[in-house]
Amino acid sequence: xxxxxxxxxxxxxxxxxxxxxxxxxxxxxxxxxxxxxxxxxxxxxxxxxxxxxxxxxxxxxxxxxxxxxxxxxxxxxxxxxxxxxxxxxxxxxxxxxxxxxxxxxxxxxxxxxxxxxxxxxxxxxxxxxxxxxxxxxxxxxxxxxxxxxxxxxxxxxxxxxxxxxxxxxxxxxxxxxxxxxxxxxxxxxxxxxxxxxxxxxxxxxxxxxxxxxxxxxxxxxxxxxxxxxxxxxxxxxxxxxxxxxxxxxxxxxxxxxxxxxxxx
Amino acid sequence: xxxxxxxxxxxxxxxxxxxxxxxxxxxxxxxxxxxxxxxxxxxxxxxxxxxxxxxxxxxxxxxxxxxxxxxxxxxxxxxxxxxxxxxxxxxxxxxxxxxxxxxxxxxxxxxxxxxxxxxxxxxxxxxxxxxxxxxxxxxxxxxxxxxxxxxxxxxxxxxxxxxxxxxxxxxxxxxxxxxxxxxxxxxxxxxxxxxxxxxxxxxxxxxxxxxxxxxxxxxxxxxxxxxxxxxxxxxxxxxxxxxxxxxxxxxxxxxx
Numbered sequence: 251x252x253x254x255x256x257x258x259x260x261x262x263x264x265x266x267x268x269x270x271x272x273x274x275x276x277x278x279x280x281x282x283x284x285x286x287x288x289x290x291x292x293x294x295x296x297x298x299x300x301x302x303x304x305x306x307x308x309x310x311x312x313x314x315x316x317x318x319x320x321x322x323x324x325x326x327x328x329x330x331x332x333x334x335x336x337x338x339x340x341x342x343x344x345x346x347x348x349x350x351x352x353x354x355x356x357x358x359x360x361x362x363x364x365x366x367x368x369x370x371x372x373x374x375x376x377x378x379x380x381x382x383x384x385x386x387x388x389x390x391x392x393x394x395x396x397x398x399x400x401x402x403x404x405x406x407x408x409x410x411x412x413x414x415x416x417x418x419x420x421x422x423x424x425x426x427x428x429x430x431x432x433x434x435x436x437x438x439x440x441x442x443x444x445x446x447x448x449x450x451x452x453x454x455x456x457x458x459x460x461x462x463x464x465x466x467x468x469x470x471x472x473x474x475x476x477x478x479x480x481x482x483x484x485x486x487x488x489x490x491x492x493x494x495x496x497x498x499x500x501x502x503x504x505x506x507x508x509x510x511x512x513x514x
Numbered sequence: 515x516x517x518x519x520x521x522x523x524x525x526x527x528x529x530x531x532x533x534x535x536x537x538x539x540x541x542x543x544x545x546x547x548x549x550x551x552x553x554x555x556x557x558x559x560x561x562x563x564x565x566x567x568x569x570x571x572x573x574x575x576x577x578x579x580x581x582x583x584x585x586x587x588x589x590x591x592x593x594x595x596x597x598x599x600x601x602x603x604x605x606x607x608x609x610x611x612x613x614x615x616x617x618x619x620x621x622x623x624x625x626x627x628x629x630x631x632x633x634x635x636x637x638x639x640x641x642x643x644x645x646x647x648x649x650x651x652x653x654x655x656x657x658x659x660x661x662x663x664x665x666x667x668x669x670x671x672x673x674x675x676x677x678x679x680x681x682x683x684x685x686x687x688x689x690x691x692x693x694x695x696x697x698x699x700x701x702x703x704x705x706x707x708x709x710x711x712x713x714x715x716x717x718x719x720x721x722x723x724x725x726x727x728x729x730x731x732x733x734x735x736x737x738x739x740x741x742x743x744x745x746x747x748x749x750x751x752x753x754x755x756x757x758x759x760x761x762x763x764x765x766x767x768x769x770x
Binding site: 302305306307325327329330331333335337339350351353354355389405406409415 | 660662663665668670671672680685759
């Protein structure tokens, strides 16, 4: 577990060419394989940029990004992604939406037609694990917002990626649904041990789910604090009401406050 | 009678009423059939010239359809090229807009010089006038793919072609079928214009000859035939659109 799975070293990224917006600067962080990492920070601090850099959707102006020991020069192919907006395709049923990555990623791509039944079964099992058993034949727009999020997460996981990128995936949901989905993602990660990078602005969410929380400064984004969360696993929702939990949230809160006022 | 029944009946009452009023006005003011024939006289002309009207209607229909099919093939291909490449879009768009700005009736004489009087100018005019909305709509459909969906697919290692076939094409289909309703109407305008000016057949040509003969009832009978054809073609494309892109018409607005 010593070798970093994802390593960003003194990364700088600028949007819009010369004189553009400096999104992140001197950004250094590393994530071990199987680790659940959360990135928090004030809005516009380059959290989403961090995600795009780590998956090879964008390339840094300066510094290096390494994933799985390789310098990133094209999209990494091992990542599943889910966003605040579920981005399901409205012309496909929920099941077909979830099978979409398999139509692209090898070796599934060439097998999909032959072993359709097995893959369908797998997708339905995954749907059941997020509480959507039997919703496969429905169209996404026939599902509620929380259900669409669940399906979006299934799509991100169907090809068993080693890396799951979550960009404020619970942002648009009500508090109860959100906590329910926290538990779902907690259990999935515990069972399969994939690496997760969760970008969020909800500190409780970060502390509850992550092994390690990175705080980013206001633009241009840098890591200003790194906090190991040593709360024992498996964590129950009850833990969010414990004093230790509150202390950690409090501590992170003060970092964000500093970041917003530009102390760092 | 319930409100719903009244609404269902309204189009019939208004249409019949319109023609009755027209007939009554023609009689009351003794308007010459040379100026404005009454619906009865037009009906008489339609019956009298029924073989000619049918023959020329089918010819026009055929020209329109041929031009329309060309426009669909060319418009779809061009729209895909424009929507998937920013360079192609930037390079060709001004030309396209400029070309579209030319009234197509002005192109007919050139087509006649190139291809002579006959069916080709009609088909080509129908094509030229109707491909533009298809290009623009398909390109718009492709250009408005949510960047997040693109990211999801790219992070899986999807090629540009993958993104195009899995997302771009299905996404632009409602735009494409929507544009067909506009395109078929325009193609129809194009073929009638060309027939009027440079053909031996078609409703347009029939009208040109009726006009030369001062056969006003036949002119109006031709107009009615054009209206019926136009509505029929529009209805067919609207039906196809509904069949093909039901997923895009889920709002209560569209259904109502």
